[in-house]
Amino acid sequence: MHSIRKMEGFKKEEIRKGPWKAEEDEVLIKHVKKYGPRDWSSIRSKGLLQRTGKSCRLRWVNKLRPNLKHGCKFSAEEERVVIDLQAEFGNKWARIATYLPGRTDNDVKNFWSSRQKRLARILQTSGTPSSSNSKPQKNKNEVPVFQDVPTLEAPVFSSSMEEESSYFDNPEQIRMMPLPSLVKTELPDGGYANLSQYEPLSTIPFPQLPQLQPDLLFSPESHDQLLARLDDPYFLSVLGTADTPELGGAAQFSLGPPLFDPVSGCVNSAADVTNHATPDTLFDEFPSDMFDLIEPLPSPSDW
DNA sequence: AAAATCTCCAACCGCTTCTGT
């Protein structure tokens, strides 16, 4: 009896974990509406939710924030941005996410890790003697890593504002609302600029993404040719393997059209992208043990 | 149709950085 009461008392104080209910979201949204995305821990201290401030913040940033792209795959452009910026910044997901409106660090992180798994599996199963003994892989996704690129028609940077902002009565209120950290975006030159979701895209600072040089647009090559290319640092930089962000320096090369057209402020059409193989395409051509031959370059911190 | 396997992603944890006192 006594212990049960004790347990009940304890349970009341217990911090809730796991999936969020719609009611909890409501409460959180109301709180943000009223106070802005801050004072997360006060949500619990006020007894509004039995969630930690940390959990509330995460929920807001990853799911409830306006203008997030829910349930749409990374477009080819976005993939390239991630690949390029990962090569440049390393696993700085939050930083990379600031270049991808509507994407969170979690999105980028998840995208990258599934990509890595995919590539690892491909390398493992694409013909090494050892792997040929292992049980056959039958996942059809394995063969054409990037086969879905041309069909990716996510409304990139489309304004889902209408539906999202329905959380709020007054758009102006949103505009004036203190914005989450993503708003403050460090520019490549070290300065800061506002990356407000409510600003026209053309005002969003965007790094000049490298342009793909013609000889790196991937034509069918023999494995020997590909291996020969491993001596080319440019070639390696394009690969941008997860484990070797140090390879970096992609920005100094030309890797393709920028994601944004600086004139129109729009994203380059998917049609353009289909004309360029993405770096991922490379992996289809590689011998599976190729990466055994690559030695990571020293990391920038060691320079 | 059922079981096995794979993929995606929401959410947690631990650590680091920032900010206020």
Next chain:
DNA sequence: CACAGAAGCGGTTGGAGATTT
């Protein structure tokens, strides 16, 4: 300057749904 609490970040995990056998 030192400390504490809050916020932010990156790594990891586990479950749900999709796909394959």
